[in-house]
Amino acid sequence: MPVITTSIFELLKIGPGPSSSHTIGPMKAGLDFHRLMAELPPERMDRAHTLQVHLFGSLSATGKGHGTDRSVLAGLLGKSPGDCPPDFLDAIPFNRDGSLTIPAGGVEITFRQPDMIYDDGQHDFPYSNTLIIRLSGKDGIILEKEYYSVGGGFLQWKGWREPERGAPPYPYGNAMELWKQMKKRRLDIAELMMANEKAISGMDETGINRGLDHIIDVMEDSVERGVRTEGYLPGPIGLHRKAPLFFQRARGMSQNAERLLVYLCSYAFAASEENAAGHTVVTAPTCGSAGVIPAVVRLLRRHQKIPLEKVRGALLGAAAVGFIAKQNASISGAEVGCQGEIGVAASMAAALVALANDSGVRIAENAAETALEHHLGMTCDPVKGYVQIPCIERNAMGAVKAYTAYLIAREGLPDWHMVGLDKAIEAMNMTGRDMRAEYRETAKGGLARCC
Ligand code: SF4
Known part of the structure; x- marks a missing residue:
């Protein structure tokens, strides 16, 4: 199994939307x-x-x-x-x-x-x-x-070779190998990922933490701008921004579960609408899916009051999920459909919520698997080729599914969980490769054909 040597700053990149590829x-x-x-x-x-x-x-x-x-x-x-x-x-x-x-x-x-x-x-x-x-x-x-x-803003070229990088001290190529390393070395996932990131990127811990905090800031900025920006998105669809309306409605609701869901949707809409407007977002793991992780980050930070250091550590764990999906399948809608974008984003977000809540790596893996499993088969069919319909609402659904996947993993008995994350990623890869080209970001199939 080839060792993952991608830096977190290559996966979570800052740049203009609407589609990292x-x-x-x-x-x-x-x-x-x-x-x-x-x-x-x-x-x-x-x-x-x-x-x-x-x-x-x-x-x-x-x-x-x-x-x-x-x-x-x-x-x-x-x-x-x-x-x-x-x-x-x-x-x-x-x-x-x-x-x-x-x-x-x-x-x-x-x-x-x-x-x-x-x-x-x-x-x-x-x-x-x-x-x-x-x-x-x-x-x-x-x-x-x-x-x-090749997806997520990664670029290769004819004759491209993987650049020389420092060898990670705790090599892994899939989830099983990662969990084995953690067990053998008695490390938690944030410690392991930090040690690997230092070797791969050549940065020290302070620099990495600073970079992660900047990523969290840019994610939160994209949400903040989005919930405050009214109007229509560019392009021929004439789609109205929804985030400010949902945000205002959530603020007016009484404290209950529905209120949190409406907030979560407003945050995902916000970052996705900023992406659709071509403004700066974080590829998490792509521009098309740039609303899922920021939405749960904002929920964790603003509503659950989870400290920045904990969210930062959880983001390292979430990145591991993204790396494994990228290495063993794809995070490109053009390669494997939307399951590789919103599906992987939801999987990463589910792990992030679990780790930020100190639920442990086993619950995090189960949550990541559950979130991905229930995106399998999702095609990429942007109407008129714009990352708006169904993409923006898919980000909200991805965030809600991520949180639900965490709850399913947390409230269930871990021994009852039958499918590992590696298996779900393998299934995503096979399903994506079987999809006809119309369903892989060509705007010729699915909703794009019907609307
Ligand atoms: S439908 Fe396609 S363009 Fe839209 S978010 Fe999904 S993968 Fe990206």
Whole structure:
């Protein structure tokens, strides 16, 4: 079993919505190409006159609605997801004729709208979300690179190799191996994950804690902005934001279980609506599912008054669930459908709630498994290719299911729990690979076809 060597800061990334595969990954590709052009000798750049971007798979099918075109261009202009201002994608400085002047390696290249090519939906590249960026001159191609946006904002390319990283002291590749390590070393999950993160990222504990606190802050900011922002979301659907209404209604309700549920939904709507607006969110584990974990984090912090240190430790445990799902299946809707996005987010969130409530790792694993099990088979079918319907409500349902999964795991007897997290992830992978392409982020099946 290959050892997981992903850093938590690669999984939980800060960047613009609405879809990590369609915005953060492509923006990174554009930025990488921007840097490669800057490294070319001036005599080669002097010959450059055409820059083209070919989008394949679901980048082609739904890239327009997801803002892939603007994300690649922002990267080509030198912007990176972590520091791109929230409104930059809405304000790319196009020329009057719709072209864009891109400074590259000491020259300026004019990118024209037809140079963004929405290519084949079906193809033979190793990953669905493929893009090729090509710089040409009169004598032919000067520079070309084939990129793969593999989900959650992760980017690979033709010939990509896993970068050299520090070896984690407690290696694991799946949930079973992780639990064995914890038992053998007598570590809790936060201690184990912290030790591994230090080795993988090369950061010290203070830096990691600071980074985790920043992630929690950005999650809470996305909720806070969302519950206070009225109006309509961009795009042709004309979808009204719901978070402020639900938040106000929850505030007016008497103290009961329903009130907490309405709050939880309002928080998930809030972060998801901010994502749909193309504003800054945390990929948890993707942009499309960026409302689930922030919603439960806000519930834990504001309603259950759970201290920051405890939520931070629980987030490390939740990240382990995301890593295992990514390594053994996928967190990309284009690869395995929505079960890999909202399903994995709910699974991570269920573990987070259990760990933050000191319920122990066995309950956390059962909760994570239960949450994922009840998302199995969920297709990705965004209406008109926009991460709005069904995505926003799915985040609310994912948060509610995550909390319910925790309650089922906590109130049941652990010995009665029959399915392990690894089995649910295996089932998700098989089910996702069996799904026809229409159900994997192409906006051609399911609700996208009917609405
Ligand atoms: S349906 Fe699910 S996987 Fe597809 S874009 Fe929406 S949130 Fe992402």
